[in-house]
Amino acid sequence: MAETVFVLDFGAQYSQLIARRVREAGVYCEIVPFDTPWATLAARSPGAIILSGGPESTLVPDAPDVDPALLSSGVPILGICYGMQLIARHLGSELVKLDHAEYGPAELRAASAAGLFAGVDPTTRVWMSHGDSVTRLGDGFEKLASTDRCEVAAMGDARRKIYGVQFHPEVVHSECGRRVLDNFLHGIAGLGNAWRMDSFVETATAEIKAKVGSDRVICALSGGVDSAVAATLVARAIGEQLTCVFVDHGLLRKGEAESVVAAFRDVLHLNVIAIDARKRFLDALAGVEDPERKRVIIGHEFIRLFEEEAAKIPGVKYLVQGTLYPDVIESKTPDSKAGHKIKSHHNVGGLPEHMDFSLIEPLRSLFKDEVRELGRVLGLPEHVVQRQPFPGPGLAVRIIGDITEERLTVVREADAIVCAEIEAATLDPKPWQYFAVLTPVKSVGVMGDGRTYANLVALRSITSEDGMTADWARLPHALLERISTRIVNEVRGVNRVAYDITSKPPATVEWE
Ligand code: XMP
Numbered sequence: 001m002a003e004t005v006f007v008l009d010f011g012a013q014y015s016q017l018i019a020r021r022v023r024e025a026g027v028y029c030e031i032v033p034f035d036t037p038w039a040t041l042a043a044r045s046p047g048a049i050i051l052s053g054g055p056e057s058t059l060v061p062d063a064p065d066v067d068p069a070l071l072s073s074g075v076p077i078l079g080i081c082y083g084m085q086l087i088a089r090h091l092g093s094e095l096v097k098l099d100h101a102e103y104g105p106a107e108l109r110a111a112s113a114a115g116l117f118a119g120v121d122p123t124t125r126v127w128m129s130h131g132d133s134v135t136r137l138g139d140g141f142e143k144l145a146s147t148d149r150c151e152v153a154a155m156g157d158a159r160r161k162i163y164g165v166q167f168h169p170e171v172v173h174s175e176c177g178r179r180v181l182d183n184f185l186h187g188i189a190g191l192g193n194a195w196r197m198d199s200f201v202e203t204a205t206a207e208i209k210a211k212v213g214s215d216r217v218i219c220a221l222s223g224g225v226d227s228a229v230a231a232t233l234v235a236r237a238i239g240e241q242l243t244c245v246f247v248d249h250g251l252l253r254k255g256e257a258e259s260v261v262a263a264f265r266d267v268l269h270l271n272v273i274a275i276d277a278r279k280r281f282l283d284a285l286a287g288v289e290d291p292e293r294k295r296v297i298i299g300h301e302f303i304r305l306f307e308e309e310a311a312k313i314p315g316v317k318y319l320v321q322g323t324l325y326p327d328v329i330e331s332k333t334p335d336s337k338a339g340h341k342i343k344s345h346h347n348v349g350g351l352p353e354h355m356d357f358s359l360i361e362p363l364r365s366l367f368k369d370e371v372r373e374l375g376r377v378l379g380l381p382e383h384v385v386q387r388q389p390f391p392g393p394g395l396a397v398r399i400i401g402d403i404t405e406e407r408l409t410v411v412r413e414a415d416a417i418v419c420a421e422i423e424a425a426t427l428d429p430k431p432w433q434y435f436a437v438l439t440p441v442k443s444v445g446v447m448g449d450g451r452t453y454a455n456l457v458a459l460r461s462i463t464s465e466d467g468m469t470a471d472w473a474r475l476p477h478a479l480l481e482r483i484s485t486r487i488v489n490e491v492r493g494v495n496r497v498a499y500d501i502t503s504k505p506p507a508t509v510e511w512e
Contacts, residue, residue: 003027003028003047003191003192003195004028004029004030004044004045004046004047005022005027005028005029005030005046005047005048005049005050005185005189005191006029006030006031006032006036006041006044006046006049006050007019007022007029007030007031007032007049007050007051007052008032008033008034008036008049008050008051008052008066008083009031009032009033009034009052009054010034010051010052010053010054010056010064010082010083010086011034011052011054011055011056011064012052012053012054012055012080012081012082013053014052014053014168014170014171015031015052015053016031016325016367017170017171018050018052018080018170019031019365020170020367020370021169021170021177021178021181022050022181022185023195023370024178025178025181025182025185025186025193026192026193026194026195026196027047027185027191027192027193027195028195028199028200028203030365031365034051034052034054034064034065034066035064035065035066035067036067037067037069038067038069038070038073039069041070042073046075047075047076047189047190047191048075048076048077048078048184048185048189048191049070049075049076049077049078050077050078050079050080050083051066051077051078051079051080051082051083051084051086051087052080052081052082052083053080053081053082053083053129053168054081054082054083056082057085057097057131057132058082058085058086058088058089058095058132059095059097059132065086066086066090068090071087071090071091071162074160074161075161076161076162076163076184076188076189077161077162077163078163078164078165078181078184079162079163079164079165080164080165080168080169080170081129081130081165081166081167081168082130083164084134084154084155084164084165084166085130085132085134085164087162087164088134088137088138088155088164091138091139091140091141091157091162092138092139093134093135093136093137093138093141093152093155094134094135094136095132095133095134095135096132096133096135097131097132098130098131098132098133101129101130101131102128102129102130102131102133102149102150103128103129104127104128104129105125105126105127105128105173106125106126106127106128106147106148106149106150106153106167107123107124107125107126107147107148108123108124108125108126108145108146108147108153108154108167108176109122109123109145109146109147110122110123110124110144110145110154110176111142111143111144111145111146112144115144115156115158115183115187115188116144116154116156116163116165116180116183116184116187116188117144117145117154117176117180117183118179118183118187119179119183120176120179120180121175121176124175124176125173125174125175126147126153126167126168126169126173126174126175126176126177127167127168127171127173127174128147128149128150128153128166128167128168129168130150130166133150133151133152133166134151134152134155134164134166135151135152137152137155140157140159140160141155141156141157142155142156142157142158143155144156144163145165147167150166152166153165153166153167154166154167161188161189163184163188165180169181197370197373197374197376197377198377200374200377201233201236201374201377201378204233204237204362205233205236205237206237207362208233208234208237208238208360208362209237209238211318211360212237212238212241212317212318212360214241215241215315215316215317215318216241216242216243216313216314216315216316216317216318217234217238217241217242217243217316217317217318217319217320217360218242218243218244218245218309218310218313218316218318218319218320218357219231219234219242219243219244219245219319219320220244220245220246220247220306221244221245221246221260221264221272222246222392223246223252223256223257223260223384223387223390224322224387224389224390225322225368225371225372225375225384225385225387226322226323226324226363226371227320227322228260228263228264228322228375228380228384229322229363229371229372229374229375229378229380230320230321230322230360230361230362230363231244231264231270231320231322232268232270232375232378232379232380233362233363233374233378234320234360234362235268235270235271236378240271242270242271242320243271243272243273243313243316244264244270244271244272244273245272245273245275245306245309245310246260246261246264246272246273246274246275247275247277247302247305247306248274248275248276248277248278249277249278249281249298249301249302249394250277250278250279250281250282250408251281251298251393251394251395251396251408252390252394252395253390253394253395253412253415253416253419254412254413254415254416255416257274259383260384261274263380263381263383263384267381268379268380273309275305275309277301277305280301280305281298281301282403282404282405284297284298284301285297285298285396285403286403287402288402288403289401289402291397291512294393294396294397294403294512295393295396295397298392298393298394298396299392299393302392310357316357317357317358318357318358318359318360319357319358319359319360320359320360320361320362321359321360321361322361322363322371323361323363323364324363324364324366324367324368324371325363325364325365325366325367372385372386388432388433388434389432389433389467391510395408395411395412395415396512397510397511397512398411398415398435398436398437398438398510398511398512399411399437399438400437400438400439400440400511400512401440406493407438410438410455410457410491410492410493410494411436411437411438411457413490413491413492414436414438414457414487414491414494415435415436417436417483417486417487417490417491418434418435418436418459418461418483418487419434419435421479421482421483421486422434422461422475422479422483425476425479427473427475427476427479429463429473431461431462431463431473431475432462432463432464432465432467432470433460433461433462433464433467433470433509434459434460434461434462434473435459435460435461436457436458436459436460436487437457437458437459437460437500437511438455438457439455439456439457439458439498439511441455441456442454442455442456443456443495443496445488445495445496447488447495452495453495454493454494454495454496455493455494455495455496456494456495456496456497456498457487457491457494457496457497457498458497458498458499458500458511459480459483459484459497459498459499459500460472460500460509460510460511461473461475461499462504462509464504464509467509469503469504469505470503470504470509471503471504472499472500472501472502472503475499480499483497484497
């Protein structure tokens with residue numbers, strides 16, 4: 001694809017945001033490691049290159065560096081923060097370490113409203129985050145903008161089409177950010193703006209086809225958006241060579257197992273093996289009350305089942321994973337290793353570590369909302385595309401204490417009412433997640449003229465951006481009342497409903 005932009009990643013927090021902004025500008029973009037040799041990139045005829053920011057200083061020995069051949073390749077280059085400083089070092093400019101690093105907002109003054117700053121106001125607010133600064137420009141470079149604390153806040157050599165900005169155009173706090181990126185991509189590099197999700201489908205399917213050849217591929221469907229979109233995309237590329245395995249562990253919500261299989265088999269015509277493992281999971285979980293043990297048992301059981309199924313299909317060489325860009329970042333964040341384990345999160349369809357497959361991760365460069373868009377382009381039903389997050393261990397972590405068939409029915413029926421009522425309501429903001437929890441508490445009630453001693457169901461409904469932090473949703477009282485009335489009237493064995501009004505932290509979203 002001639003119009004691909006590569007972002008060379010120097011470990012910036014914002015590399016993925018840069019890639020996303022480029023795609024939003026209608027240009028296909030991929031992130032690659034900073035030391036990717038120019039020859040590798042040249043083989044793909046890039047339309048432009050962006051050097052990201054990064055946590056290091058170019059002034060220290062062995063600082064991460066680019067292949068210098070890139071800078072004389074003639075391909076338009078934009079360096080952001082660390083990227084600009086690298087360009088400066090390679091092409092004859094001087095840099096100093098600032099006595100005080102500059103973080104946060106600054107007023108940017110552009111030298112002229114042309115080129116990189118075409119259409120940008122003479123002064124505009126930008127976001128800075130740097131400890132080094134360019135002080136003198138190398139031959140051919142012009143100063144394009146400054147701030148009070150940063151003399152060279154942008155520089156460029158129009159002849160060679162090499163530019164640098166010290167601020168971060170990719171963050172929303174930089175008012176002119178989109179305009180500057182647009183100017184670089186379209187005005188300077190001359191790239192079009194025609195890239196859309198359907199172009200992604202074309203590129204990705206061609207790559208998958210080339211990689212897989214005539215081999216067989218397997219994929220675990222969980223009912224979630226990511227595995228659904230990944231499987232559909234791979235099926236678009238290789239059709240019958242893909243086998244999807246759907247394990248019904250009996251811990252899904254009401255009607256979900258049937259609707260997953262129907263959507264994939266009947267609507268999308270995927271090759272799906274559905275395994276009814278409800279009894280096996282219930283047996284393995286019998287008498288287990290400890291939340292961590294529940295999670296571990298479900299994880300192990302799932303992997304074992306998946307392995308058994310995979311072994312029945314001859315010649316499987318690849319496994320599809322619905323890994324998203326945030327997962328990629330998360331997995332290389334060193335801090336996450338040092339963090340306390342709160343819960344052993346488990347994705348049904350998570351990779352069994354010792355399995356002998358190569359991975360296909362077609363969503364690795366996408367964000368969740370891009371995955372949903374891709375799902376729509378691929379023709380996935382809206383209920384799959386818009387499915388709210390659901391934990392891998394399913395209803396097992398929404399039944400506090402022992403899991404039995406009877407208790408599963410109670411939580412499933414109550415949950416169906418919660419979902420139906422919340423989905424039918426017009427809410428702003430719409431809760432990010434909403435569900436019922438079956439508590440181990442029984443309480444006294446009166447129904448008709450009789451005493452009851454029955455279950456307490458808790459309603460959980462939260463607002464959140466990413467599940468990392470959350471607040472309880474301020475649902476209208478009338479809606480709460482409807483949900484409560486319906487649950488106690490329609491779900492056998494429940495005589496009381498409580499609303500969980502705890503944020504995360506200190507609580508977590510799920511109760512277990
Ligand atoms: P917690 O309970 O940790 O949940 O505050 C945060 C978000 O993660 C979901 N969750 C899981 N997702 N496997 C998953 O794929 C899991 O084991 C798991 N546990 C919790 C939870 O529903 C919420 O969206």
